[in-house]
Amino acid sequence: xxxxxxxxxxxxxxxxxxxxxxxxxxxxxxxxxxxxxxxxxxxxxxxxxxxxxxxxxxxxxxxxxxxxxxxxxxxxxxxxxxxxxxxxxxxxxxxxxxxxxxxxxxxxxxxxxxxxxxxxxxxxxxxxxxxxxxxxxxxxxxxxxxxxxxxxxxxxxxxxxxxxxxxxxxxxxxxxxxxxxxxxxxxxxxxxxxxxxxxxxxxxxxxxxxxxxxxxxxxxxxxxxxxxxxxxxxxxxxxxxxxxxxxxxxxxxxxxxxxxxxxxxxxxxxxxxxxxxxxxxxxxxxxxxxxxxxxxxxxxxxxxxxxxxxxxxxxxxxxxxxxxxxxxxxxxxxxxxxxxxxxxxxxxxxxxxxxxxxxxxxxxxxxxxxxxxxxxxxxxxxxxxxxxxxxxxxxxxxxxxxxxxxxxxxxxxxxxxxxxxxxxxx
Numbered sequence: 001x002x003x004x005x006x007x008x009x010x011x012x013x014x015x016x017x018x019x020x021x022x023x024x025x026x027x028x029x030x031x032x033x034x035x036x037x038x039x040x041x042x043x044x045x046x047x048x049x050x051x052x053x054x055x056x057x058x059x060x061x062x063x064x065x066x067x068x069x070x071x072x073x074x075x076x077x078x079x080x081x082x083x084x085x086x087x088x089x090x091x092x093x094x095x096x097x098x099x100x101x102x103x104x105x106x107x108x109x110x111x112x113x114x115x116x117x118x119x120x121x122x123x124x125x126x127x128x129x130x131x132x133x134x135x136x137x138x139x140x141x142x143x144x145x146x147x148x149x150x151x152x153x154x155x156x157x158x159x160x161x162x163x164x165x166x167x168x169x170x171x172x173x174x175x176x177x178x179x180x181x182x183x184x185x186x187x188x189x190x191x192x193x194x195x196x197x198x199x200x201x202x203x204x205x206x207x208x209x210x211x212x213x214x215x216x217x218x219x220x221x222x223x224x225x226x227x228x229x230x231x232x233x234x235x236x237x238x239x240x241x242x243x244x245x246x247x248x249x250x251x252x253x254x255x256x257x258x259x260x261x262x263x264x265x266x267x268x269x270x271x272x273x274x275x276x277x278x279x280x281x282x283x284x285x286x287x288x289x290x291x292x293x294x295x296x297x298x299x300x301x302x303x304x305x306x307x308x309x310x311x312x313x314x315x316x317x318x319x320x321x322x323x324x325x326x327x328x329x330x331x332x333x334x335x336x337x338x339x340x341x342x343x344x345x346x347x348x349x350x351x352x353x354x355x356x357x358x359x360x361x362x363x364x365x366x367x368x369x370x371x372x373x374x375x376x377x378x379x380x381x382x383x384x385x386x387x388x389x390x391x392x393x394x395x396x397x398x399x400x401x402x403x404x405x406x407x408x409x410x411x412x413x414x415x416x417x418x419x420x421x422x423x424x425x426x
Contacts, residue, residue: 010331012091012306018332020094023408033419037097037412040090042066044112046136050129053122062133064112066146067093070418073144074110075100075356077151078158080126083305084113091306095327096356098411099349103388105360110146118153119275127161134165141166143180143367149359150184152229152305156196159185180366183359192362194377195355200234201378202354202385203325206346207299208242209389210321219243222297224319226250227304228271228278231325231352235301236264244299250292251304254279257287257295293317302329309334317343324348339402347404349411350392357384 010018017038024034044064049057063086066074076096089111097109114133118126134141141148150159159182166182167175185191194201208218221244225232228251236246245261256262256278270281279286293300293309294316302308303325309317314330314337322338323346324330330338330345338345358381365372372380395406 009307009310010333011087012328013087013094015307015328015332016091016094019404019408020412023405023412026405027409027412029412029416030420032424033416036419036424037068037415040065040067040093041069042140043086043090044137044140045086046133048132048136050125050132052125060114060116060129060133062112062114062136063089064137064140064146065089065093065110066140067109067111068097068415069108070415070422071101071108072106073108073142074146075105075107075149075359076110076112077149078111078154078162079113079152080116080118080154080158081113081152081305082115082117084115088306089113092327095349097415098408099353099356101411101414102349102392102407103353103357103360103384104414105356107147107356107360110148111151112148113151113154126158130158130161131165134162135169138169141181143178143363147180147359147363148182149355150230155230156184156186156191159183159191160189163189180363183362184355185362190362190366192358192365192377193372193374194381195358195362196230197234197238198358198381199231199325199352199355200236201238201381202357203231203235203301203303203323203351204238204242205354205382205385206351206389207239207301207321207323209386210323210344210346213393217243220245221299222247223299223301224248224250224292224295224297225301225303225325226292226308226329227302227326228267229276229303231355232301232303233264233268235303235325237268239299240264247297248287248292248295249278250289251276251278253277255287255289255292256281256284258284299323301325304329307331309338311337314338315341317341319343321346324351327352335404345403347407350388350403350407353388354381354385357381 046062092111093109100107162182167178179190228249248257293313296318299321300319301323306328309330311333314334321344327348392407
């Protein structure tokens with residue numbers, strides 16, 4: 001027993017490779033294409049100096065990993081987090097490739113970020129760090145090359161800084177042609193109405209569609225959310241509007257519980273002056289963090305970081321559905337336990353794809369010089385997500401597999417077809 005406990009947990013990259021290899025083998029993926037998709041195309045690591053407010057110069061490390069661009073330009077978020085490294089970026093970039101392929105978008109997969117805790121820096125420092133990182137990446141990013149977006153601890157403001165810095169490196173006559181260098185921008189800088197809520201909306205909609213496929217709805221269903229950033233907040237809002245009840249929320253600072261339901265809008269307001277922390281929200285009971293996953297509920301939404309549900313806590317989960325709002329929140333061992341217990345996992349590459357679908361429409365809007373209204377945008381996102389859900393649902397039934405395997409089969413098959421039709425240069 002002690003040997004099992006001492007076994008080192010798999011990294012996110014090991015998890016995504018395990019998922020990929022299992023599905024590739026089961027579907028009989030062409031062995032040469034399997035080799036290509038099993039590696040990243042480019043891995044960029046930049047070390048760059050930034051002057052702090054106290055006049056001290058600090059060196060930061062930034063990453064951009066580009067996994068595959070067979071279907072179109074690289075696409076993926078940038079996160080600011082002290083744990084980000086090239087290994088994590090590899091895993092996240094690969095997931096983005098599957099996600100964009102599954103969604104039927106003309107994008108490949110990339111991911112990156114800077115190793116830092118944004119709470120340790122002022123807004124002015126974060127702006128300088130972001131601008132210097134953008135400059136260091138240079139032509140490795142571009143509107144038809146690699147298009148960043150927000151991720152953990154980054155937002156519309158971060159994207160606006162990247163946009164302005166990138167455009168400033170171009171000739172004045174060419175600047176307006178580069179507004180689609182990033183997505184998730186502020187609306188006033190060419191951003192898309194509704195992009196802020198797109199990922200959370202996708203999480204909510206895939207849960208709603210899954211329940212509908214079982215002849216159920218969200219009314220009076222209970223749910224718990226791990227992580228109350230952008231994704232957790234918006235998913236909760238849409239769930240509650242549909243009649244579900246948010247009974248627990250967990251972040252890095254606290255775990256809140258209230259069986260009668262927590263108001264996600266009031267909780268979001270509470271976090272604003274507290275650097276995002278949910279701690280101290282009135283009318284809720286603070287419980288032990290280790291008790292969170294064992295709470296009785298209908299739906300669990302992990303919307304924080306990767307590798308949160310593992311062999312230790314998977315046996316405790318009472319939810320009937322786990323909807324992956326985060327990227328890679330369930331380890332391979334954790335997934336095996338959940339599936340053995342007949343708990344449905346709506347996989348990240350389907351569940352949280354609303355964000356990249358919204359990003360696609362923003363990219364398209366910028367390219368065409370158009371401006372779309374919120375209702376129009378949400379209809380487009382809902383239509384695309386529903387189509388994707390139906391494809392995966394059909395694959396689940398036809399292949400008699402779990403939802404993640406079905407989603408991977410669709411995603412990998414589309415890229416395999418592209419390579420088969422086009423061939424491999426030279």
